[in-house]
Structure formats: structure tokens, C-alpha cells
Amino acid sequence: MSQSYQPTCDLAALKARAELYQRIRQFFAAREVLEVETPVLSQAGVTDVHLASVVAKRHVNGQLQTHYLQTSPEFAMKRLLASGSGPIYQICKVFRDDEHGRKHNSEFTMLEWYRPQFSLQDLMHETADLLNVCLAERFGELRPVVLSYKHAFQDRLDLNPLQATLKELKDTAHRVGLNLDLGDDRLAYMDLLFSHFVEPSLGFDAPVFLTDFPPEMASLAKTKQDDDGEWVAARFEVYIEGLELANAYDELVDADVLRQRFDADNAEREKQGLAIMPVDEHLLAALPHMPACSGIALGVDRLLMIAQNKLQLEKVITFPADIA
Template sequence: MSVSQIQPSSWWTRSLHADRRPILLARGRIEAAIRSYLLDRDFLLVDPPALQRSPGNETHLHAFATQMIGNNGEGQPMYLHTSPEFTMKKLLAAGESRIASLGHVWRNRERSALHHPEFTMLEWYRVGEGYDAVITDCLAFLTLAAEITGAETLQFRGRQCDPFAKPERLSVADAFLRYAGIDLLATMDLEGQTDGDALAAQMLAHGMSVPDDRSWSYLFSLVLTDRVEPHLGIGRPTVLDRYPAAEAALARRTADDRRVSERFELYACGVELANGFGELTDPAEQRRRFEAEMAEKARIYGERYPLDEDFLAALALMPEASGVALGFDRLVMLATGAPRIEAVLWAPVAE
């Protein structure tokens, strides 16, 4: 059996482990190099707790729920975090200025060649620096992973990306126009309010099928996934920048256009590797966005998650910062040419 045939229930067989072991050793070397990079730049490596009262408040992020039973025997609902973001921003409010975390996070309803219910996330923040600084970090990690493995190119499913090449920087609006023929900004008003019917009309005009659910956010995701993402990070890395404000609940808006925000994603080989922001620090605005996200989650999935009131209080004390989360397992995949995420995990979750 090869790494391309791995089944989550059989990872422990001696022959399969021997086949995967070089990839796992490369994973360890990449992790050590990243930790060294961060320490050399005065980052503190922190260890956020996985158990949280709120796992995050984005519509399409799904958490694992559990129950914490105290000494009095009364249960309190808790969640495994989908990101360490809330805890790390509390640490920024407490006075830290450069922090990073490399640890496990959990997301439900996610399993594919690129998704795993438990995975490793690298997340880091820089206080007082714009998000160009964390974009530079992201690109450095691409080259670092390639150097550690001796890879001249990153690879996934026949697609290649030169991690040493000058990256392409492309706004979301420009990407939609280039690859789907859609004028995305024309589907929003000047304050960033979205119009699902306007986006649906453009999709139909360009021969795309439109589902019954014509919410703008859902249609945006369809076009991004089907028409745009396959073209990103081909040959060289792509920094997909200036996300619509409606798709950037935790990012501040750009100074020149309220329709878009300081959010970017890094792509290589058509794979999204990192998601970063110029961080929103207005607690009232953040509460409004979270409430809107949870209302949409309730509409689509019939559930909502509580707000973390301590996090919202901490935002009032948090300084301006930039931050980013990077899928560490995906980075290892591309640097080693692994075909599935299970191939780079020491012990995949059984199905």
C-alpha cells in the first residue's frame, strides 16, 4: 500500500508507516525550521487552550461540542476551538506584541484530500505592523519548507508552484473579473452591502448554474471555488487580497474603499494555505458582524454559537495588529508532494 492509498484506520500497519516515515520526518524538520524563524524574530510561542466557551462565530465554520462538568455536577457547554484566535487576541490586549502558536484545532463537517477534522494550525500576530509584514512571513515559510525538503517546486495533483518566484498579488475583484467575467464590486453598494440577485444575474449571463439559495455569500463561495481558485498559485504563489467586507468578519476595512477589507489568502498549486487580516479592533463593529454571521448560520444550519464576551471586551484594549493562520499540514503536503492530508499526519482520525 502506498501513501496515496492510505486509509485512516490502517495508518499503523508497519509497511504503510515505513512508506510514510520520510514524509513525517520532513514534517518535523519543517516544524523546527519555522519555530527557529519565529524565535529569531522575537516571537513568543504561546499555548492556547483548546476548550472554549465559543469556538468562533463565522457562518460556515463548524465546531465539535462537548460538556464541562464542574465540581457541582452541573454541565456547561464547551467547544474545541476552530482557531486559537480569540485567546491570542486576548494576549495582545494583555500586552504581548509578537506571538505565535503551532497546535491542533478542530473543525467539524470537513474531510477531503485537503481537510481533516483535527489538524495543525500555525497562527501568529504582529502588533503595530501592517498585514504586508505577515504576508512576507507567509512567503518565507513557503521557501523555508521547500529548502528543508530540497523541493524545487511545490506540487499537488499535477499542479506546480515555484516557491522562490516573485508572488502574484491579485485583488478578489480582479480575480473574479479575470477568471469568471464577473464584476464583483457591482454587486455591492458603497458600504459593502451585498446583492445576491445581482451576482446571480451575472453568473447566469456567463453560463453558470445558480442554485435555489441565492444568498450573496453562498454564490460568492461557488464562483471562488469553481472558477477562481483553480487558477491561483500556478507557477508562482498568489496573494489573493482585498476581500469583500462581507467575507471578512474579523478584518478592518481598507482606507480607500469600504466595500473591501484588509484580508488576504495565500495560494500555491490552487491550494489555499493561509488566511490573514489587518485585524478589526472595534468591539461594537465586531459584535454586529458576529451577530449577523450567527443569524445566517441559524438560517442555513439551524444552530448558532455563543459570543465570547471576554473576547469582545478585550478588543477595546487590543492595539492595531496584523495576524494570519496557516494550514501547517497543507504546507507539508505541498513541500513533500503528498497526495492527501492523511499522508502527512502522524495518526489520522479514524472514520
């Protein structure tokens, strides 16, 4: 019987993590991308309705303040970009409240990097190169394929998510046996269908770079028109063996548009009875000075899961939240 003081991963996983960090650092050093470090605690939290920040109290100049553990180092890294840092990356701890399960822990490790003057296509190539460096022992040479969100949805559910009405999404959910009542939340039904019928099938023959998400899922990405003239978010996600590994954006640099998105998020949070989050005014002030760039966040623990062929996150981390 295991003892409660023992880690959930073995020594091989500890060594594999150390080697993985070395490979990542060597990869970026060779490309002259600067490693940086930014604060884990911030005065502003994330407004995204689907993310919950971990709240922390601390004194600043004798005053007790509410701060938030980062869900991503994105905002602070963009302030560095706006100050002339050039290409940068960071390996850090991030936190998302009450996310636990086979592939989740509320504290996890993220690799995030930003490339000024890179297109999303450029970033895809670099991400593929990094995956080949990190996963060569398990897979040999990987040749990722590019697939749009719309076509992945159509292939599996015979439905165009960019045009589907709320009723069509509800009817499709019922047709495939997902009889949850999500009210009038169109995106929630889209996410439900995606998580049950699209995501689990992605990336088994080769890594999938899923592109051109619905514009409502733009978050901090630009929007554009796809080849069919439909508006989409300029972003991609990476999937291997049904596991979402990374999320990339052609970064939005319009502070006015971003403020509108923050305000819309908070309006939706209020509607759902969630806490209103303070907007990061430092980021909004920096954005007009930020160079055009693409950026990506990659889950290091999940990358290690894939490299080690593990099915549970706890097999590659030391102490999950329930025994931390």
C-alpha cells in the first residue's frame, strides 16, 4: 500500500521531466529566444467566463489587497514584448481553480512563448519542430496535419458550427445522446459536442493543428475570414491522442477591442452569477506598443504524459492538489 507522503509519479518521470526542461531550454537557446520570469501573483485576474482564478490575499505597502494567481503568464509577457524584449519564452506554474481529473490539476506547468513578426503558419512550423525534439523517442518523426475546427465538426457531426443555430446544436446534442439542459448558451452546446465527439478523435495518426475557431472563441486572438468567407478566430490548438496540448493566437494588439472583450466577459460573468474580475489596465496600456506577433501556451505536464505514454496527469507530477 502506498504511503500518503509518497509522490504519485515515479523516479523515471522525475528524470524525464528534468530532461524535458533541458531540451526545451536548448531548443529556444539555439533560436535566440530569451527565457524570462514574471510574477505569479497579479492585481488583475482573467475575465474569461470558463476560467476561475485562485484568489490570494497579501499586503502591499501595508494595505491588504486581493490578488490572483496567474492562469497564464500571458498578460505580463505581453508587457515585456511592448517594452522591447524581442522573442521570449517562460516555463512557469499556473493555476486554475477547481480543475482536477485525469488530465487536470489546479496547479500545473506551462510553457508559453511569443514570436514578434511570426505568422501563425511560422509558429506552427516552430511548434512542430519542438514536438519532434521532445517526442522523438516515442514517435520518431512527427508530421502534423492541419484541420479547421469547422471541417472537424462537419466530418464527425455533419454540422457547420459557424452557421449552426442554437436549436440545431441542441437537436444534434439530443441526436447523439447528450441530453443536458444548457439553457440558451450556444457556445456551451458547441463545447459539449466538441469535447465528446470531436476532441477524443484528434491526433492519433499524427498531431493535429486545429485552426480557424468560431469568432466567439477568439479570446485574445485576432479575427479573420476563412477560405469560405466566414469569420473565424485566428488561432490554432494542438492535439495528440485526443489530448489538447497547446493553444496559439495571432495576438490581438488593439486595446479598444480587447477592452470591449473584457467588458463583455464581465457582463456574462455577472449574468451567470460569477465574480466580476478587475481588468488589467497595465496590459491595455501596453498593447498599443506591442509588436505584431504570434504566441502559444503549451501544457508541459500533458507533453510529458504523451512522451511517457501515461494516461493520467498524476503519473507525471509529484503531488496533486488532493495530497499537496
